[in-house]
Amino acid sequence: MAEENKGVETTGHKWDDEEGYPLQEWNNPLPSWWLYSFYACIVIAIVWWILYPAWPLANSATKGVLGWDMKSELQKELREASAKRKPLDDQILNMSLTDVKKDVELYNYAIKGGQFIFGENCAACHGRGGVNSVDGFPTLSDDDWLYGGDLETIATTIAEGRQGVMPAKGGAELSDSQVNDLVSYVMSLSGAGAGPGNATAGDKLFHSDDAMCYTCHGVGAKGSLKGKTPDGEEIDNSIGAPNLSDGIWLYGGTEDAIKTTISKGRNGHMPVWSSDNGGKLSPVEVKKVALYVQSLGGGM
Structure with missing residues (x-):
């Protein structure tokens, strides 16, 4: 219980007044410091x-007497950053990728x-x-x-x-x-299992002129980069046919995935990125990405 204090100003709010000793607000x-801080915030x-853009208008906002705005500031900072990068970017643009890689500072940049x-x-x-x-996606x-x-x-590839x-x-x-035989042959190359068909028949079909798989994947299915034709000729690297014997799969190495790939085909698309060809990356940006991508896996 709280005894009513007649000498202190209250807000008039009282609670629990059953026994004549109400709680009072x-x-x-x-506190003075709080009031001064509050008034200072109003002034600020x-x-x-007055100084900066603040009041919204129909399609914009007030400009402020300083004429400052965030968009202009950002554009200024971007121009300054671009000016600082330009000497290094010019070097990358005018040097071969191999030479850029030899220059430690330029390569790291x-x-x-x-x-x-x-x-x-x-x-x-x-x-x-x-x-x-x-x-x-590789x-x-x-x-x-x-x-x-x-x-x-x-x-x-990027450009x-x-x-x-x-x-x-x-x-x-x-x-x-025949599709099942090819699936079994391809699975046998990487030790993925027995497969649904006859791997020996699939091997023969793979290297025959009926299926002609070897024309892209090469003898032994080593892929267009490492494989060769039965005559020992190099395969066009631009075909991009994967190595089927290394256990690395682009669309999956399960029986169902391989069967789908063979029976229904695949269509992979890497978009054009260079601005010279209609893409969104400048030539120097293409070089930077190429250097970064090779740094991820070592290249060859």
């Missing part, structure tokens, strides 16, 4: 309204820039750091390449894009039994 003044707000550009534009498909777990953190892992080839096409049933008239 005293009308204590606010008024000054801010390039791959840091490439990492940022990659994160903004490439990571959605290839994953952060090039480590991807989604079928159909992992870039290993040394397994479809078109080549040297710097110039990577730059070409010009790629179109990887696996025709349904290899473009041939294959029966379901």
Whole structure:
């Protein structure tokens, strides 16, 4: 219980007055420091309204007597940053990728820039750091390449894009039994299991002129980068046919995934990125990304 205090000003609020000793809300003044701080905030707000953009208008806002705005400030900072980068960017643009890599300071600058550009534009498909777990998008953190892992080839891939096409049933008239034989052969190459068909028959079909799988994947299914034709000729690297014997899969290495790839085909698309070809990256940005991507997996 609280005894009513007649000598202290209250707000008039009372509770629990059954026995004549109510709880009362005293009308204590606010601390001076709090009041001064509050008044100072009001003054600062008024000054801010006068100096900077603050009051919204129909399609804009007041400009403020200083004429400052965030967009102009950002553009100024971007111009200053661009001016600082320009000498280094000019060097990268005018040097070969191999020479850039030999210059430690320039190389470190390039791959840091490439990492940022990659994160903004490439990571959605290839994953952060090039480590991807989604079928159909190559992992870039290993040394397994479809078109080549040297710097110039990577730059070409980024700048010009790629179109990887696996025709349904290899473009041939294959029966379901023949597809199963090919699945078994492909699975046997990497020790993935027995498969649904006859691997020996699949080997023969793979290297025959009926299926003609060897024309892209090469003898032994080593891929267009490492494989050769039965005559020992090199395969065109621009085909981008994967190595089927290394256990690294673009669309999955299960029986069902391999069967789908053979029977229904695949169509992989790497978009054009260079502004020279209609993309959104400048030539120097393409070089930076190429250097960064190769740094992830070593290239070849």
